[in-house]
Amino acid sequence: MRLRYALLPLLALSALPAAATTLTIDGRIIEEQWRDAHVFRDFKRTQPYTLDAASVVTEARMLSTPEGIAFAFRCEQPAGFARIKPFTPRDRIRNADRVNVNIDFDADGKIGYNFTVSLSDSIEDAIITEENQFNTDWDADWQHAVQEDDTGWTVEILLPWTIASMRGSDTPTRTVAVQVDRVLAERSERSALPPAFYGNPVYLSAFERITIAQHRAQILDLFPYVSALYDLKHPGSEFRAGADLFWKPSGDFQLTATVNPDFGQVESDELVVNFDAIETFYSDKRPFFTENQALFDLRSAPDGVLFYTRRVGAASDDGSGRAADIAAAVKFNGAAGDLKYGAFLADEDGEAGRRFAAGRLLYSLGESDNIGLLFTSVDRPALDRRADVLANDWRWQLSPVLRLEGQLLLSQIEQSRQTTRDSGGVLRLTAMPSDQLQHTAILTHLGGALDFNDAGYMPRNDFNRASWQTSYKRSDLPADSATAAVTWKAIGVYRANDDGDRLTPYAYLTRTAELRAGGSYILEIGGDGNGYDDQIARGNGKIWRDARESLFAEYNSARRGRWQYTLGAWLLQEGISGRALQLESELSYSVSDRLTIDGEISPRWSRDWLIWTGDDRLASYRRTKWSTAVNVNWFPKARHELRAKLQWFAVDARDAQSYRIDERGRLYADTAAADDFSVNSFGVQLRYRYELGPQSEFYLVYSRGGEERRDRHNDSGDLFLDALSLRDADQFLAKLRYRF
Structure with missing residues (x-):
């Protein structure tokens, strides 16, 4: 049963003209097909935020066609610039050469859409709201293709007229707001037209407004599914069937x-x-x-x-x-x-x-x-x-x-x-x-x-x-400076509740430096002022907090060969008067363009971790916390994807001191016992995905994990070994979702 159909062209009046010939999205820019396109030239660097000429030449084109709005990029990349092109799962492009189309179909600055294609032809799509808030949960159906040659690479993109709701779809022309950009991964460099940066408070509204010919289209898609779940811990099977329907009679x-x-979970939540x-x-x-x-x-x-x-x-x-x-x-x-x-x-x-x-x-x-x-x-x-x-x-x-x-x-x-x-x-x-x-x-x-x-x-x-x-951005640095641009950001916040209690105010100052050779580093100093915390006791009283300070530093490397990493440290005060240290590290290694391994480890050591234990009681612990994750992504051939994801989260709390809250919100030591405890959480998912066609997929997923709390102190090594045996859930899922 084939339910997808389209009604094509309305007569277009004066605007960006429609394609003169049928456009084939194959990554090869044929001049005859693109000769009437709107052209974007002279890209400016927006990351680092220097607004000067980009290191490499990029030209983009935009064309209205009966099938949709098309874009083409020609990305010059001389031999001196490494080509970084790992295959990645959808919506997970991080360190790769790539291009972006950002478009607001109604040109009103409320809702925008981001479409990303990397040099390996991996993709991302996202919705942009609140000027600069990106949400990659949305997955749309659009066409894309990439071709490479000795001097660079080209990308073609087609966004169907049915891809999103558009106001005024029955008129012969429409005005859209557009930004195009390119990322050169080796130098962590982004260049764009118009030169707006997504980190600015005004981003979506800064796009260029372009009038194009408009065409009408309709679509009706039916997505039936069947799934089978087998529980390995409590042997038994569950079968389900259902359907989703998407109907777009017009834009x-x-x-x-x-x-x-x-x-059923084919995407696992973070632990x-x-x-x-x-x-x-x-x-x-x-x-x-x-x-x-x-x-x-x-x-x-x-x-x-x-x-x-x-x-x-x-x-x-x-x-x-x-x-x-x-x-x-x-x-x-x-x-x-x-x-x-x-x-x-x-x-x-x-x-x-x-x-x-x-x-x-x-x-x-x-x-x-x-x-x-x-x-x-x-x-x-x-x-x-x-x-x-x-x-x-x-x-x-x-x-x-x-x-x-x-x-x-x-x-x-x-x-x-x-x-x-x-x-x-x-x-x-x-x-x-x-x-x-x-x-x-x-x-x-x-x-x-x-x-x-x-x-x-x-x-x-x-x-x-x-x-x-x-926030203040400075880019007029000497040409021989290792830093290309510096951004200063200062934030101050005063807070209170309706009872007139001053909640802890806070302020921080951040300096972000973007390096000419790629990468960046961040330094931040912050602090909380004196004030109340009226949430920690869950309605059983408020507690007074003295002023506290924090210091944070982080370095993000550019891609170096097959490696990319992030290192950070956070020194802060927490609890009543204690200090804590948290280290943050992320590492990505490309075994090949089709096989990537990345992981992160973020331990924290606390001398004074204050938590609620019930009624008006709290307890302060010495704490060790581990948050770790490992991801392996392998694309053995086109349409096949294998993914392994492992997460471990553990907390060990010991040497407790119990407290109660007095009528003024101050804490005083209590003789009640507060036991040591540990919490261990572990999850692993192995997933095979086969793409049958656009938005049609077959999954095989194995998931196992669990959580355990013990009323005693445990060493970190023991916690990790014990985590491997956690088995609250142990399931195998097969799922087929097909688009008609």
């Missing part, structure tokens, strides 16, 4: 639906053992939740997300600890004139199943100004709870160098026949008086009963914050 409207979705009051945030790689999701991606200070898709299908409210099964879900996005809209519905199975709903409106008031609404609602029958949240967001470009943004948040929680309402808001002012100097000021208020955690991710409420950030 103005897209619908996604799923029935009995399969969320985390969390002793903090704030839950760990995880990204979402499930296809249904990443497709057409950018419109709903609204973030809020501090580090919150108003619609966190990992809530759907999370641990059931029935108390079993098992992930809830999702019966069905549907989502649609569209546009009407200057209005973008979207809706989301999901229903979990069983009497305890939750029901999720979300709606989004975003209205454009001009080239950069807009106003929006996001509504979420969650019904949780097992808890007799309903949570509704309304967010209003807006952006106003006061002048070419001054932008004001804001958010108003309202929540209403009904539980056990009681209703709680509260509000909050965020105000952000961004100023860029020059390419070298930027300022950002943020005011935040979150009421004590404001709660968007049922559908979103909310680190805390009862919170007030005023922050200021200034």
